[in-house]
Amino acid sequence: MNQKVVLITGCSSGIGLALAVRIAKDERKRFMVYATMRKLSNGEALVEAAGKALGRTLEIKQLDVCDEESIKACVESLPQRRVDILISNSGIGMIGPLECQSIDEMDKVMDTNFFGLVRLLKEILPDMKKRKKGHIVVISSVMGLQGTLFNDVYAASKFACEGFCESLAVLAMKFNLKITLIEPGPVITEFERKVFKEASNLDLSKTDKVTADMFTNIYLKNYSQMFESLGQTPEDVAEHTHKIITMKNPPFRHQTNTLYTPMASLKSADPEGDLPVDTFYEGVFEQDKVFNASQSFLKLLCWRSPKSFTLEKKENKS
Ligand SMILES: NC(=O)C1=CN([C@@H]2O[C@H](COP(=O)(O)OP(=O)(O)OC[C@H]3O[C@@H](n4cnc5c(N)ncnc54)[C@H](OP(=O)(O)O)[C@@H]3O)[C@@H](O)[C@H]2O)C=CC1
Numbered sequence: 001m002n003q004k005v006v007l008i009t010g011c012s013s014g015i016g017l018a019l020a021v022r023i024a025k026d027e028r029k030r031f032m033v034y035a036t037m038r039k040l041s042n043g044e045a046l047v048e049a050a051g052k053a054l055g056r057t058l059e060i061k062q063l064d065v066c067d068e069e070s071i072k073a074c075v076e077s078l079p080q081r082r083v084d085i086l087i088s089n090s091g092i093g094m095i096g097p098l099e100c101q102s103i104d105e106m107d108k109v110m111d112t113n114f115f116g117l118v119r120l121l122k123e124i125l126p127d128m129k130k131r132k133k134g135h136i137v138v139i140s141s142v143m144g145l146q147g148t149l150f151n152d153v154y155a156a157s158k159f160a161c162e163g164f165c166e167s168l169a170v171l172a173m174k175f176n177l178k179i180t181l182i183e184p185g186p187v188i189t190e191f192e193r194k195v196f197k198e199a200s201n202l203d204l205s206k207t208d209k210v211t212a213d214m215f216t217n218i219y220l221k222n223y224s225q226m227f228e229s230l231g232q233t234p235e236d237v238a239e240h241t242h243k244i245i246t247m248k249n250p251p252f253r254h255q256t257n258t259l260y261t262p263m264a265s266l267k268s269a270d271p272e273g274d275l276p277v278d279t280f281y282e283g284v285f286e287q288d289k290v291f292n293a294s295q296s297f298l299k300l301l302c303w304r305s306p307k308s309f310t311l312e313k314k315e316n317k318s
């Protein structure tokens with residue numbers, strides 16, 4: 001059987017776990033999945049979810065994207081070092097006011113989310129180029145397209161991945177390689193819990209009162225509700241990704257939550273860049289009293305978008 005080899009990072013929980021299971025349980029057994037995680041001791045949930053696929057179409061391996069040696073060792077352990085489909089999924093979040101976060105914490109986000117991808121490609125891309133075959137799938141985010149209040153560094157890390165992949169795309173095409181950026185909106189995983197817990201421990205006395213108040217009473221207050229009402233399941237994101245890897249001509253970008261598409265399009269609708277910022281500002285502050293539920297907030301953004309597309313409206317405002 002000519003199975004494609006799929007290497008996935010960050011499979012101990014969330015999207016990575018769902019991806020590993022979905023692809024390993026492909027109805028036509030088209031894939032051999034190497035589901036990797038930085039600590040093998042965190043593999044229990046995956047072992048349970050994989051069931052009979054474990055040892056057949058799924059194998060678990062150690063890989064820490066922040067450690068070049070661990071990436072090298074993992075790739076060396078694969079038959080002929082072959083990876084047909086790389087899914088770069090591992091990542092960490094970070095929210096809060098800038099003054100309350102240390103450079104070391106920010107560095108960890110960039111190191112995992114962006115340099116993690118860079119390290120993987122430094123190891124795997126040369127082989128793919130030689131074989132003139134391969135698909136690089138990156139779990140980015142809508143925040144790779146549109147920055148969001150209090151997500152400055154996380155969004156920057158995803159923008160970095162997007163710019164990196166956009167730049168690589170032309171060279172990849174020359175070598176017959178495909179790249180796809182998967183851009184989910186909120187997904188209900190450990191991510192939300194970890195980010196919220198870290199945010200609750202921030203020392204908000206390091207910032208001013210207005211910022212601290214916005215963070216606590218607007219952002220954190222609506223955070224869980226945003227995920228509850230708009231969040232996708234990791235299985236849903238895995239289903240989208242499974243479709244993408246089975247396509248003959250996969251797209252360069254794929255958003256998994258259509259509710260976000262209008263929000264992400266605001267930027268391309270206004271080359272001067274004010275439209276998304278103004279729309280977010282109005283959504284966050286001016287409509288807060290009426291639209292305090294996050295679902296309504298996004299619906300409001302989507303509903304407003306077509307009207308906001310005209311520059312005439314912008315001029316009337318100033
Ligand atoms: N949840 C969401 O709302 C969204 C998430 N995303 C992106 O999806 C991806 C997966 O996140 P999600 O499943 O939600 O979150 P989880 O926290 O559930 O999963 C993240 C995974 O990344 C792993 N990881 C962290 N650091 C490293 C590392 N140095 N090396 C290898 N693996 C590592 C974690 O492993 P460990 O158990 O060892 O910590 C974990 O398995 C991330 O890139 C995230 O940015 C995108 C859009 C929305």
Ligand SMILES: CC1=C(/C=C/C(C)=C/C=C/C(C)=C/C=O)C(C)(C)CCC1
Pocket residue numbers: 140141142143148149184185186187218219220222223226284294297
């Ligand atoms: C909670 C909240 C907001 C948005 C939160 C969003 C959009 C979260 C998305 C998270 C994602 C996509 C994480 C992973 O990549 C707004 C709209 C700023 C308004 C204030 C409250």
